[in-house]
Amino acid sequence: MKNKLLFAETADALRDNGMIYVVVAVLLVIFAGIVFYLIRMDRKISKIEDQLKKS
Amino acid sequence: MKNAWKILAVVLLVYTIVAGFLAPVPNLAILRETIRNLFFHVSMWFSMMTLQTISLYHSVRYLGKSDEKNDWVAAESVHVSILFGTLGLITGSIWARYTWGAWWTNDPQLNGAAITMLSYLAYVLLRKSIDDDQKRARISAVYNIFAYVMMVVFIGIIPRLTSVDSLHPGKGGNPGFNIYDLKSNSLRMIFYPAVLGWILLSTWIMTLRIRMKKIEQTLNRYEK
Numbered sequence: 001m002k003n004k005l006l007f008a009e010t011a012d013a014l015r016d017n018g019m020i021y022v023v024v025a026v027l028l029v030i031f032a033g034i035v036f037y038l039i040r041m042d043r044k045i046s047k048i049e050d051q052l053k054k055s
Numbered sequence: 056m057k058n059a060w061k062i063l064a065v066v067l068l069v070y071t072i073v074a075g076f077l078a079p080v081p082n083l084a085i086l087r088e089t090i091r092n093l094f095f096h097v098s099m100w101f102s103m104m105t106l107q108t109i110s111l112y113h114s115v116r117y118l119g120k121s122d123e124k125n126d127w128v129a130a131e132s133v134h135v136s137i138l139f140g141t142l143g144l145i146t147g148s149i150w151a152r153y154t155w156g157a158w159w160t161n162d163p164q165l166n167g168a169a170i171t172m173l174s175y176l177a178y179v180l181l182r183k184s185i186d187d188d189q190k191r192a193r194i195s196a197v198y199n200i201f202a203y204v205m206m207v208v209f210i211g212i213i214p215r216l217t218s219v220d221s222l223h224p225g226k227g228g229n230p231g232f233n234i235y236d237l238k239s240n241s242l243r244m245i246f247y248p249a250v251l252g253w254i255l256l257s258t259w260i261m262t263l264r265i266r267m268k269k270i271e272q273t274l275n276r277y278e279k
Contacts, residue, residue, distance in 0.1 A: 020076055024077065
């Protein structure tokens, strides 16, 4: 009884039509893009730091 | 492994995105699916507060030791904290539109967040208005302590008082996730990793800014 109250229509409807996975995929791609960008920036900065140390 | 914590941040956030959307959550009136904002919107504020705490620490250190490196960390932390605070305001506003029916209300939690953001924007302006390096560092370090106290009072204390009656979930006597979630812990299992993940990500961005700042300073010295 309590469970029925807690997990009523909305949560199931979203998963029933299956489309929520699309949103998850989209967000994962966006996040992967941001992380990729951050890693590139991180590496670039490391490179400049090394160059500065040598000079 | 020096960068292990960055990998941890990514792993935690991938988990947050997947579990945050797919895991079953308590279905509460008004909140409905937006309870999932807990993993995203609320994490923005936790990240902001963490960065501001780091900033406070370095400001206090600066006042003791006058090491310019402390000043840089304090300044860059505040910069990134403003990014995350802005994201918190925008995401909160979207949520308010569809649950309360307005982009902005005069809720103590909302006004407190706005006051906090303004006092940290003032920190940035204050720094820009002083040319002398040491003077800027000292004055902004003192101001930073003041801004932090404002943040704690306006985000952490006032909205929690039942007398001001905030409508924000978890504030002013309203239930947060604690009351509904003691048994299943379903929200907690995602919320804590989410907060840690976002904090680590924001710290990562902050360290990038500090490293750029150091490079900039080194180059400046070469030029002189």
